[in-house]
Amino acid sequence: MSAKKALTKHKDNFLKYRYLLKELVVKNIKLQYRNSVLGMFWTFLQPLLTMIVLSMVFSFVFGKGSDGVIVNYPVYLLSGRLLYDFFTQSTKRAMRSIRSNASIIKKVYVPKYIYPLSQVLSTFVTFLISLSVLAVVIAFFNIIGKDPVTITFNIVWAIVPVVILFIFCMGVGMFLATLNVFFKDVENFYDVITLLLFYMVPIVYSIDRLGIPQGSWQLRALKLNPLYGIIEMFRAAVLHGNEFTAFFSLHQLYYTVAAAVVTFIIGFVVFYKNQDKFILHI
Amino acid sequence: MKDYAIEVNHVSMLFHLNKERVDNAKEYFIRLVTRKLSYTEFWALKDVSFKVEKGDRVGIMGFNGAGKSTLLKTIAGVLKPTMGSVRVSGVIAPMLELGAGFDMNYSGKENIYLYGATMGFSRKFIEEKYDEIVDFAELGEFIDAPLKSYSSGMKSRLGFAIATAVKPDVLILDEVLSVGDAAFKDKSEQRILDMMEDGVTVLFVSHSTDRVRKICNKAIILTKGQIVANGEVNEICDMYTEMVNSK
Numbered sequence: 001m002s003a004k005k006a007l008t009k010h011k012d013n014f015l016k017y018r019y020l021l022k023e024l025v026v027k028n029i030k031l032q033y034r035n036s037v038l039g040m041f042w043t044f045l046q047p048l049l050t051m052i053v054l055s056m057v058f059s060f061v062f063g064k065g066s067d068g069v070i071v072n073y074p075v076y077l078l079s080g081r082l083l084y085d086f087f088t089q090s091t092k093r094a095m096r097s098i099r100s101n102a103s104i105i106k107k108v109y110v111p112k113y114i115y116p117l118s119q120v121l122s123t124f125v126t127f128l129i130s131l132s133v134l135a136v137v138i139a140f141f142n143i144i145g146k147d148p149v150t151i152t153f154n155i156v157w158a159i160v161p162v163v164i165l166f167i168f169c170m171g172v173g174m175f176l177a178t179l180n181v182f183f184k185d186v187e188n189f190y191d192v193i194t195l196l197l198f199y200m201v202p203i204v205y206s207i208d209r210l211g212i213p214q215g216s217w218q219l220r221a222l223k224l225n226p227l228y229g230i231i232e233m234f235r236a237a238v239l240h241g242n243e244f245t246a247f248f249s250l251h252q253l254y255y256t257v258a259a260a261v262v263t264f265i266i267g268f269v270v271f272y273k274n275q276d277k278f279i280l281h282i
Numbered sequence: 283m284k285d286y287a288i289e290v291n292h293v294s295m296l297f298h299l300n301k302e303r304v305d306n307a308k309e310y311f312i313r314l315v316t317r318k319l320s321y322t323e324f325w326a327l328k329d330v331s332f333k334v335e336k337g338d339r340v341g342i343m344g345f346n347g348a349g350k351s352t353l354l355k356t357i358a359g360v361l362k363p364t365m366g367s368v369r370v371s372g373v374i375a376p377m378l379e380l381g382a383g384f385d386m387n388y389s390g391k392e393n394i395y396l397y398g399a400t401m402g403f404s405r406k407f408i409e410e411k412y413d414e415i416v417d418f419a420e421l422g423e424f425i426d427a428p429l430k431s432y433s434s435g436m437k438s439r440l441g442f443a444i445a446t447a448v449k450p451d452v453l454i455l456d457e458v459l460s461v462g463d464a465a466f467k468d469k470s471e472q473r474i475l476d477m478m479e480d481g482v483t484v485l486f487v488s489h490s491t492d493r494v495r496k497i498c499n500k501a502i503i504l505t506k507g508q509i510v511a512n513g514e515v516n517e518i519c520d521m522y523t524e525m526v527n528s529k
Binding site: 016017019020022023024027030031034103104105106107108109110183184185186276279280 | 396400401404
């Protein structure tokens with residue numbers, strides 16, 4: 001079969017099952033808060049409450065909350081935390097998606113990538129909704145006049161890191177889903193990894209305040225993590241709109257795009273090469 | 283040249299059987315190092331070839347472990363054969379296990395859409411068939427209740443109603459004719475007989491020669507992953523009865 005023919009076959013197959021994809025995304029979102037009193041409102045409440053807790057704890061640890069580097073500590077923390085949450089939630093759910101749908105995969109033919117993809121997509125939708133919390137918090141600080149955040153048109157650049165993050169999550173998700181089929185330990189192991197990641201990425205702190213000398217290997221190692229660049233670019237657009245060019249580095253943009261695309265390709269190839277074996281292990 | 287609904291060409295299926303199931307990294311690495319990662323190779327299907335003409339109803343018989351379910355799964359596209367290929371023309375409705383795509387927290391109504399989507403139907407198609415499905419499954423007001431409150435009979439009725447809502451070209455039946463109570467059993471059998479009259483191709487797995495004689499016009503006997511007989515239904519059923527008696 002020629003490559004072009006194979007590609008059209010995949011496209012037709014995707015079109016046939018795109019309604020299933022939509023159904024699964026809706027299901028994931030609907031069932032998340034079904035039977036809870038506040039329902040969808042948790043999407044707003046959960047990040048808001050964790051932001052308040054973390055701001056209280058860490059401004060206590062670090063002394064005063066905001067300084068020259070961080071314009072507004074709660075907003076700084078919330079923006080990092082929302083992106084981090086999207087990453088960990090989507091990859092964790094994608095990781096479990098093949099195993100948790102084992103009963104279907106064993107009995108009916110379904111393109112298997114639908115499952116990790118639907119998990120990343122539904123987490124993405126809740127992430128987009130939860131971004132409104134960020135708007136509310138920024139508005140709150142601007143109204144009370146304490147540590148106001150200047151919002152400019154540069155905020156549209158925030159779309160760029162979000163798209164990069166989505167591609168990155170999809171790659172990591174497919175890779176973990178494959179690994180999890182063969183080794184169930186991955187789930188436990190990944191919990192620890194995400195905890196480590198929470199402290200490796202500047203969410204509660206600013207990397208400049210760590211006191212690591214410029215050019216040291218530790219600093220390079222921290223910046224090697226694509227999540228670092230993605231979160232920094234997002235903050236440049238949201239928190240530093242008035243001095244955007246000083247904060248938004250093109251170098252970071254190229255690096256994160258390359259890292260996300262490579263991760264996606266690796267995840268996709270690993271998933272694709274092993275998907276016929278899934279059924280024998282789940 | 284005849285028009286075939288199903289073509290199975292030299293299909294072989296190899297399974298690696300472990301003495302114990304290795305699904306965690308520790309076990310895997312210990313076995314890798316101590317070289318105990320050996321499998322027993324097991325061919326569930328060995329060079330199976332047959333063709334089914336459009337409108338034929340083929341009974342597949344064999345003892346437990348003969349490879350019947352594996353064969354159905356390769357035809358349904360769930361399992362990819364180790365060697366060989368399967369070609370199916372037209373819409374295929376696998377009824378390997380009814381209700382495998384259900385979500386227990388979803389209501390009956392939501393599950394109709396979800397299950398339909400899992401079978402590859404479009405939203406428009408399910409909307410058109412929705413009333414017919416609810417009607418056939420006899421769920422009435424329960425349709426808005428979550429599935430976890432359903433009895434197992436209700437679940438399989440709903441599964442059967444959705445799976446047969448489509449007019450498939452090929453129907454795969456794995457002894458699922460026994461759905462629900464006696465009244466529903468008659469109704470579901472009637473529906474399958476109606477489909478057959480419309481010229482649907484059927485693959486039917488059963489141990490009961492009576493059933494196979496009633497439904498099928500052709501039959502196959504599988505033994506240890508190989509086809510030992512393939513032909514007219516009465517002839518093959520007689521052979522199978524003889525096999526059972528001599529065992």
